[in-house]
Amino acid sequence: MPQLIAGNWKMNGTLAGIAAYAAALRPASPGAELLVCPPAPLIAPLRAALDGAPVALGAQDCAVKRSGAHTGDLSADLLAELGATHVILGHSERRADHAESSATVREKARTAIAAGLVPIICVGETEAERDSGEAETVVRAQLAGSLPEELAGQTVPGVVAPGIIAYEPVWAIGTGRTPTEEDVAAMHASIRAALRRQLGAAGATMPILYGGSVKPSNAASLLALPEVGGALVGGASLKAEDFLAIASAAARD
Numbered sequence: 001m002p003q004l005i006a007g008n009w010k011m012n013g014t015l016a017g018i019a020a021y022a023a024a025l026r027p028a029s030p031g032a033e034l035l036v037c038p039p040a041p042l043i044a045p046l047r048a049a050l051d052g053a054p055v056a057l058g059a060q061d062c063a064v065k066r067s068g069a070h071t072g073d074l075s076a077d078l079l080a081e082l083g084a085t086h087v088i089l090g091h092s093e094r095r096a097d098h099a100e101s102s103a104t105v106r107e108k109a110r111t112a113i114a115a116g117l118v119p120i121i122c123v124g125e126t127e128a129e130r131d132s133g134e135a136e137t138v139v140r141a142q143l144a145g146s147l148p149e150e151l152a153g154q155t156v157p158g159v160v161a162p163g164i165i166a167y168e169p170v171w172a173i174g175t176g177r178t179p180t181e182e183d184v185a186a187m188h189a190s191i192r193a194a195l196r197r198q199l200g201a202a203g204a205t206m207p208i209l210y211g212g213s214v215k216p217s218n219a220a221s222l223l224a225l226p227e228v229g230g231a232l233v234g235g236a237s238l239k240a241e242d243f244l245a246i247a248s249a250a251a252r253d
């Protein structure tokens, strides 16, 4: 399976900036799969500007419910209609800023799957949890709470992976710091073991992305580690050249 390089724009990006970003991505053929997750109002314009280029689009969150009286929430079905194929769920910024529990993430993942979206479920420890030796325990608990059992059997037509995990240590996000290669490899192995236990055969192949200060300069070494199925890139995905440089680091593996 080719590695997946996913960009999470977070609350960045403008309608005015879409044309130049799409123009930089359109001719690219990096060998990795590309996914861009802009703010939801930019999904449809970016889809149009990409003009058929093989770049998938995703959202950064969706609602628990599929429709109804939920002011300000975003329906997974509408996101799919706008052109999203993926949705990031349970990012640590949402867990922290919006008090999202693993149980809520699980409900959202269920809704996303029902709407035909591939959920990218984020897990990761804080610095205090790593320092106290609890990182793997915390991540295992997040996986146990956040993954719906539908992931064990779900297939979305035309999509290889029914779900994706992103390991993002909270202390590595936007800080320029990353775990050691040994720590990334150990955590990804631990996540793989947990996925196998929870989801059986589906858990054996589900991609596990690494996220947290991935840049062109460190992408090749992070992406070469065992069980690293790609990257979830924040800041460096905002510049098309940096995003593509990370994707070409994946392609060299």
Ligand SMILES: O=C(CO)COP(=O)(O)O
Pocket (backbone or CB within 6 Å): 008, 091, 168, 172, 173, 174, 175, 176, 211, 212, 213, 214, 232, 233, 234, 235, 236
């Ligand atoms: O949170 C992230 C992606 O979801 C990572 O962000 P940075 O790449 O900016 O550290």
